[in-house]
Amino acid sequence: MAKTRYSFVQRLLHWIIALLVFGLLAMGFTFWSLGFEGVKGMFGAELTNTFYTMHKSFGILLFFLVVLRLLLFRFWPAPPYETPLSGTERVVSATTHALLYLLLIGIPIGGWLATSISGFPVQFFGWSQPGLDPANKELGSQLFLMHGIGGLVLLAVLLLHIGAGIKHWKLKDGIMKRISLP
Ligand code: HEM
Incomplete structure (x- = not known):
């Protein structure tokens, strides 16, 4: 029987x-x-400094984990569904997932650029890269604004994604099982 769940590494x-x-x-x-x-x-x-360092470090970690998740599709493609999705569900889920990946890659890159261009250091746990000298504060603040708007769009797409997840969990149609840990 074909596997209908993501591998344990993908679920984790x-x-x-x-x-x-x-x-x-x-x-x-x-x-x-x-x-x-x-x-x-x-x-x-x-x-406050610890919070900002954490935000930068975990943001960069997030970027690499999302890239890793995308690379893993080469070895483990998305499994087939137990019950095939309808045409509309296929379009909505493919669009939502593509948007999530785009935002999860774009927002950290935007944060990195905004930080660096504003002249602030980019920190990844123990590692630190100094900001640009001279800084371009105006461009930096435009990029921070886009970084924040990206976060708002991500929140909206996530609400849709989580709503769909809860709906499928209630329906017990096996979709939540594809991604749940146990
Ligand atoms: C910040 C939070 C989350 C992010 C960034 C996220 C991201 C993603 C992404 C990108 C996929 C697509 C996997 C693929 O490419 O095939 C996915 C699948 C899935 N997620 Fe999430 N997710 C989040 C939270 C949640 C939550 C809270 C739930 C449950 C309520 C959930 C339920 C699911 C389910 C059921 C799937 C499998 C859908 C399918 O295979 O069609 N996710 N998630």
Whole structure:
């Protein structure tokens, strides 16, 4: 019988990526609404620096994990469905998944560019790359705005994706089983 679930590595990656995205979105929207000074006023300078370093480091990690997930399709293509999807479901799910990949690749690259062009260091845990000197603050803030708008679009697409996931979980049609860990 043909396998109808993703491999364990693909399923594990899906949920690690999901956790990272939830954390990064929560941090990102907090930074966006309060600004650096606002976050500092609320949490203090040391914790604020840690939050920004974490956001950059986990954002870069997310980028590499998404690239890895895409590369794994060469070895493990998406499995067939237990019950074939309708034409509409196929179009909606393919479009949603393509948008998710596009955003999960584009948003971290945008964040990297915005950080660097604004003259801030790009940090990946222990590694640090200094920002551009001289910085272009104007272009940097335009890119940060696009990075934030990307986050909002991602949130909207995710709500659709999670809504569909919950619907299929309730229907018990085997789709949730394709990606669930146990
Ligand atoms: C930040 C959170 C999440 C991200 C970024 C994300 C991303 C993705 C992506 C890109 C796929 C497509 C896999 C492929 O290429 O074939 C996928 C599949 C799937 N996801 Fe998520 N996901 C997230 C959260 C969730 C949650 C919370 C649920 C459950 C409510 C869920 C349920 C599913 C299911 C059932 C599939 C398999 C769909 C299918 O094979 O047709 N995901 N997810």
